[in-house]
Amino acid sequence: MLQPVILSGGSGTRLWPLSRALYPKQLLALTSAQTLLQETALRLRAVAGATAPLVVCNHEHRFLIAEQLLEAGVEPAGIVLEPVGRNTAPAVAVASLRAATTAPDAVLLVLPADHQIRDPAAFGAAVAVGVRAAEAGRLVTFGVRPQCAETGYGYIEQGSALDGVDGAFEVARFVEKPSLAVAESLVASGTHYWNSGIFMFRANAFLAALERHAPAVLAAARDALEGATRDLDFTRLEAEAFKRAPSISIDYAVMEKTDRAAVVPVEMGWSDVGSWSALWEQSEKTAEGNVLIGDVYAHDVAGSFIRSDGRLLAAIGVSDLIVVETQDATLIASKDRAQDVKGAVEHLEKNARSEHITHVRVHRPWGWYQGMDAGPGFQVKRLMLKPGAKLSLQRHRRRAEHWVVVSGKARVTRERDVFELFPNQSTYIPPETRHRLENPGREPLYVVEVQSGEYLGEDDIERFDDDYGR
Numbered sequence: 001m002l003q004p005v006i007l008s009g010g011s012g013t014r015l016w017p018l019s020r021a022l023y024p025k026q027l028l029a030l031t032s033a034q035t036l037l038q039e040t041a042l043r044l045r046a047v048a049g050a051t052a053p054l055v056v057c058n059h060e061h062r063f064l065i066a067e068q069l070l071e072a073g074v075e076p077a078g079i080v081l082e083p084v085g086r087n088t089a090p091a092v093a094v095a096s097l098r099a100a101t102t103a104p105d106a107v108l109l110v111l112p113a114d115h116q117i118r119d120p121a122a123f124g125a126a127v128a129v130g131v132r133a134a135e136a137g138r139l140v141t142f143g144v145r146p147q148c149a150e151t152g153y154g155y156i157e158q159g160s161a162l163d164g165v166d167g168a169f170e171v172a173r174f175v176e177k178p179s180l181a182v183a184e185s186l187v188a189s190g191t192h193y194w195n196s197g198i199f200m201f202r203a204n205a206f207l208a209a210l211e212r213h214a215p216a217v218l219a220a221a222r223d224a225l226e227g228a229t230r231d232l233d234f235t236r237l238e239a240e241a242f243k244r245a246p247s248i249s250i251d252y253a254v255m256e257k258t259d260r261a262a263v264v265p266v267e268m269g270w271s272d273v274g275s276w277s278a279l280w281e282q283s284e285k286t287a288e289g290n291v292l293i294g295d296v297y298a299h300d301v302a303g304s305f306i307r308s309d310g311r312l313l314a315a316i317g318v319s320d321l322i323v324v325e326t327q328d329a330t331l332i333a334s335k336d337r338a339q340d341v342k343g344a345v346e347h348l349e350k351n352a353r354s355e356h357i358t359h360v361r362v363h364r365p366w367g368w369y370q371g372m373d374a375g376p377g378f379q380v381k382r383l384m385l386k387p388g389a390k391l392s393l394q395r396h397r398r399r400a401e402h403w404v405v406v407s408g409k410a411r412v413t414r415e416r417d418v419f420e421l422f423p424n425q426s427t428y429i430p431p432e433t434r435h436r437l438e439n440p441g442r443e444p445l446y447v448v449e450v451q452s453g454e455y456l457g458e459d460d461i462e463r464f465d466d467d468y469g470r
Helices: 036-046 059-072 088-100 120-135 180-189 203-213 215-226 239-243 250-255 276-282 335-350
Strands: 002-008 054-058 078-082 107-112 139-144 155-161 169-175 192-202 229-231 234-236 261-266 291-293 296-299 305-308 313-316 321-325 330-334 361-364 367-375 378-385 393-395 399-407 410-414 417-421 426-429 435-438 445-453 462-465
Touching: 002 036, 002 088, 036 059, 036 120, 054 059, 054 088, 059 078, 059 234, 059 361, 078 088, 088 107, 088 203, 088 215, 088 250, 107 120, 107 203, 120 139, 120 192, 120 261, 139 155, 139 203, 139 250, 155 180, 155 261, 169 250, 180 192, 192 203, 192 250, 192 261, 203 215, 203 250, 215 239, 276 305, 276 321, 276 335, 291 296, 296 305, 305 313, 313 321, 321 335, 330 335, 367 445, 378 435, 399 410, 410 426, 417 426
Parallel strands: 002 054, 002 107, 054 078, 078 234, 139 261, 291 305, 296 313, 305 321
Antiparallel strands: 107 192, 139 192, 155 169, 155 192, 169 261, 229 234, 321 330, 361 367, 367 378, 378 445, 393 435, 393 462, 399 426, 399 445, 410 417, 410 435
16 A cells, blocks of 8 residues: 655745745645646656545645645545644654554655656656665655755765665765755765655554654654544644644654665656745746746846736846745845745744735635725725635624625625625624625625724634534
């Protein structure tokens, strides 16, 4: 049994302002019409013997992930929700424990949700080699032949060939993200590979390695899984137990300590899409070496990545820049400083701002809402409800709401009254009033919501019934 495990817990801070905590890069379509998560799930079709993937993700992303997998035609084996981020080792420990309950010898293929692989056939062939090594009890990682002296990746040094498994090798050592001079020497050696962050091993072999090298991770993962509860179609890990897990990667917890590590070298057009410069490398370019996305005018511009998600963006006489415009933030950076974007995110976090957490448009399982205007005692939002969707039955103690239907058909519950509204019709919801908005039609419902009151925070909500278990 080959059980793929997709890890989707990252936030992609170096792709800010497009990637944000509540809508991170794996949920974005950056390199094709599909999101990185969808590409990862669909890539498994090139892997012989792979079963439906198990997804481990941040609980805040659960509805988005379920919806994107559904759109891609992928039915997961399960979606496990992490209450907090604890890096990759605890997440994979949970996946291994879950697999071991039914098939201890199952081989896990652990994949980050936010990577790009341009050659799925090469990926599938490398996995076939990895399966043989994993079945022999090895803990396998995949090494990507380096294309340049990259300082943002870790490296793996290839050792002697693995007995009985052509194409696999002992791991001589792991090298953390090096300086440029060290990276250049590693690439020149011909025996070092980028660490892709993709792993394979039998569930019981990984659990045994955790027991030896990171027992606290294993104990916390076991308690979190034993105390897990069902939440609609999701498995929600017990929060307090999972919080006790050390925040540590597979590499630090196990791979750098075990004597059973093996590496499968592969050339598969891999990128972790970890920065704007990496995305520039992976994207189609103009004759001048530019990547231009959205409403962009570029004159005498070279070697730049310029993206606008709304307004006209004009660039003249510049080169080697990253310019990304969203509705509430704009990034301008030298392309060789792309790794420093995370510093802007740290600044936002330190100053209690919200631009690193969410976009102006906030996605919900029923659709989305988007802020349009705000001032003392009021704010205006635009809402979109998907066909058949409805908000929770709720009330607000400190604000009133006025709904105006722009297009579609709305069904409104206001205390005991239930009635329908059509375009250009409206209703008023006073404070302390139980209410619900739903879309009974076959087309999206668009509504303008005007809120007024002394307090307009999203936490002023009391739910009485909710299709989404919130």
